[in-house]
Amino acid sequence: MIQIGTIKIKDDEFVELKDIIYNSSAISFSDSKKYLLENRLTKRLQELNFNSFKDYIYYLKYNVKKKEEMEILLNLVTINETYFLRExxxxxxxxxxxxxxxxxxxxxxxxxxxxxxxxxxxxxxxxxxxxxxxxxxxxxxxxxxxxxxxxxxxxxxxxxxxxxxxxxxxxxxxxxxxxxxxxxxxxxxxxxxxxxxxxxxxxxxxxxxxxxxxxxxxxxxxxxxxxxxxxxxxxxxxxxxxxxxxxxxxxxxxxxxxxxxxxxxxxxxxxxxxxx
Ligand SMILES: C[S@@+](CC[C@H](N)C(=O)[O-])C[C@H]1O[C@@H](n2cnc3c(N)ncnc32)[C@H](O)[C@@H]1O
Missing domain, CATH: 3.40.50.150 (Vaccinia Virus protein VP39)
Incomplete structure (x- = not known):
């Protein structure tokens, strides 16, 4: 079911997901960045037909495609701002x-x-x-x-x-x-x-x-x-x-x-x- 708006992440899900991201990239999300994960990942969860972060975390941990999904996740959460001749x-x-x-x-x-x-x-x-x-x-x-x-x-x-x-x-x-x-x-x-x-x-x-x-x-x-x-x-x-x-x-x-x-x-x- 496609949900309108962002899928909300619960506090315990946020802690688990940010640990997964941290352990594989070193990127650390403070509590104020919860909305950022919700905004950036809702579309991906919908593509996978999930309507909760709990299901997504389970998929990331146990699915046979967990390695590929980790790559997709990191592509979605990194901040890639850059431009020519910067500094x-x-x-x-x-x-x-x-x-x-x-x-x-x-x-x-x-x-x-x-x-x-x-x-x-x-x-x-x-x-x-x-x-x-x-x-x-x-x-x-x-x-x-x-x-x-x-x-x-x-x-x-x-x-x-x-x-x-x-x-x-x-x-x-x-x-x-x-x-x-x-x-x-x-x-x-x-x-x-x-x-x-x-x-x-x-x-x-x-x-x-x-x-x-x-x-x-x-x-x-x-x-x-x-x-x-x-x-x-x-x-x-x-x-x-x-x-x-x-x-x-x-x-x-x-x-x-x-x-x-x-x-x-x-x-x-x-x-x-x-x-x-
Ligand atoms: C804001 S951009 C900076 C780009 C460029 N160095 C500049 O200053 O314009 C930060 C980059 O760091 C990358 N990044 C984040 N975590 C990383 C990691 N653990 N290993 C390698 N690259 C990482 C992101 O994917 C992103 O492209």
Whole structure:
């Protein structure tokens, strides 16, 4: 039976469901976010012909398709807000200072990891700016990008965007790197080919096993959704994944304060970088 409006989640169901989400993604929902789960999941429950969260939780725990459903659930509950050239000062600093520093230390090839890449705007912004700086064909730079959400990764691989992804991007960059087709913007295939996407859960200590070590990690605007225990785990993984020296960029509202003392914090004017 299709229910009009959202399906309400009871307190005990909310506790159980948020634990399931937390254990598989580290995303923690406070009690005030109950409505968010109701809004985002009602349609899915209706597709499965459930009219209570109790039935859905049972399905998630015991159905033969529980693994596939977990993926669908995470695709529905993650917040994937992103756009091109977001917090650009960090990328400019990477290009003008970090990469020359690495080169001065004898590095011949550099590996960058966009570790919660959403639909790819962050990683492609790096590729565009590296190309603008003439670095893409002058030295060996690899860009890897991962996210837990398989749906946004598909968008990333297609490289087709809507105007909402271009807030504040200079029109000459849009004209140079995208082909407009109706309301869509298709990324230049040469830039698209510079980024390798894969699914990766930051909670897994093996998340970086696809490439091994990185010189520069971007993990922006995702730690805010994690609790302290998960943040500590993820930062420990980054510390192991980074080469020495290695550079970590977080979102503007994120910090390593009380999370790790293994990094040296450097304020470069336009933002902060953490050095291993
Ligand atoms: C708000 S977006 C940030 C995108 C981009 N880094 C930026 O700053 O514009 C957060 C991303 O983190 C991803 N995410 C959430 N939990 C994750 C986890 N445990 N492992 C990997 N990615 C995760 C979400 O799917 C989402 O795409």
């Amino acid at each position: 650009r000062a960090q990328m400019d600093y990477m290009i003008k200072t970090v990469i020359p520093e690495l080169q001065a230390k004898g590095k011949r090839s550099i590996r960058i990891w966009s570790s919660a890449s959403s639909s790819g705007e962050e990683a492609y912004s790096m590729a565009i700016l590296l190309n603008e700086a003439g670095l893409l064909n002058r030295m060996s730079i690899e860009i890897y990008a991962s996210d837990i959400n398989t749906e946004v990764l598909e968008t990333a691989k297609q490289g087709i965007y809507r105007s909402v992804s271009f807030r504040g991007v200079p029109p000459q960059i849009v004209d140079k790197y995208f082909t407009k087709d109706g309301f869509s913007f298709k990324l230049d295939p040469l830039i698209a080919s510079q980024v390798k996407f894969f699914q990766g859960n930051l909670l897994s200590p093996l998340v970086a096993s696809k490439f091994g070590k990185a010189d520069i990690i971007f993990c922006r605007n995702v730690l805010i959704y994690f609790d302290m225990e998960a943040k500590i785990k993820v930062i420990e993984t980054f510390h192991k994944t980074l080469n020495d020296p290695g550079y970590l960029f977080l979102g503007h509202s994120e910090t390593l304060n009380k999370i790790s003392d293994k990094f040296q914090m450097k304020n470069f004017g336009g933002g902060i970088v953490y050095l291993k």
